[in-house]
Amino acid sequence: MPLHVPPAPAPALRSVLAALGSPTAVREARTPALRSTEGPLTPELPxxxxxxxxxxxxxxxxxxxxAGWRFLISDPEHPVAAADTRLTPDGWAFSHFFEGPYITSTQRALRQAEQLTTHYQPRLLSIPELYMLTLWLHADASADGASGTPAPHDLLVPLAPAPPGICAHRPLRVSxxxxxxxxxxxxxxLLGQPV
Structure with a gap:
């Protein structure tokens, strides 16, 4: 497997485990999949x-x-939701659970990346202005996952749903x-027109 998943900060993982163990946090989440899943839920692939x-x-x-660390939340068979954490003045804290198309799209992009022959470090890259999320495959597999900018030879895999005109799951170099x-x-x- 050519993917080198960076370790999440231990407090981020602990905050997600605490939220999963809290009936209130799970019950109040807008994630029917979390409430209806039978069996243990596990945070994976930070x-x-x-x-x-x-x-x-x-x-x-x-x-x-x-912006934070995202964990896929899996039942015994497959991911059903995700949990985001964020950095606060007191350290890493659970932010929220969610579900939707980006869960399966992330899993698909990771499986796709595992088939590549080059070693990469997977990250997520959000482009808020386009409502776009990509799997960022950083070429420096040993880098600190919490820092850095996309290098020209890194790969970006747009996740579905992608903005119009951008093909989801087609890996492209940053350049x-x-x-x-x-x-x-x-x-x-770019066209020289006033903005």
Missing amino acids: LPLHVLDGITPGGRTPRTHL ELLPVLTLRLAPAR
Whole structure:
């Protein structure tokens, strides 16, 4: 398996385990799958969740920042939900549970990435301006998962649902996808029209 999943901070994992053990947190979550699952629920595949911002024309590298860690929550058979954690002044804390198409799409993209011959470190990269989430396959498999920016040779796998015109589950190098995102976010500016 060429994927090297970075370890999540221990307090982030503990906060998710505490939330899973709390009947109130599970009952109040807007995740019917959590409430209806029989059997134990386990947090798996912690992925650092980075947010990409500062996409501008001119080829400058956009900025990223760590927004949290996301854990897939699995029943004995498959992932049914996800849990996000976030950094607070007191340390890592559980944020919320959720479900939806990104759960199965993330699992599919990870399986797809496992078939590659190059070693990668999986991360998630959110592009809020496009309501887009990608699996970010960082080429430096030993890097600190909590920091860094997408390198030109890293792969981004848009998760479904992807924005119109961007093919979900088609791995693209950052150097290929970034110009497309730039065009999508700043078409008027690129055409010389007033914004």
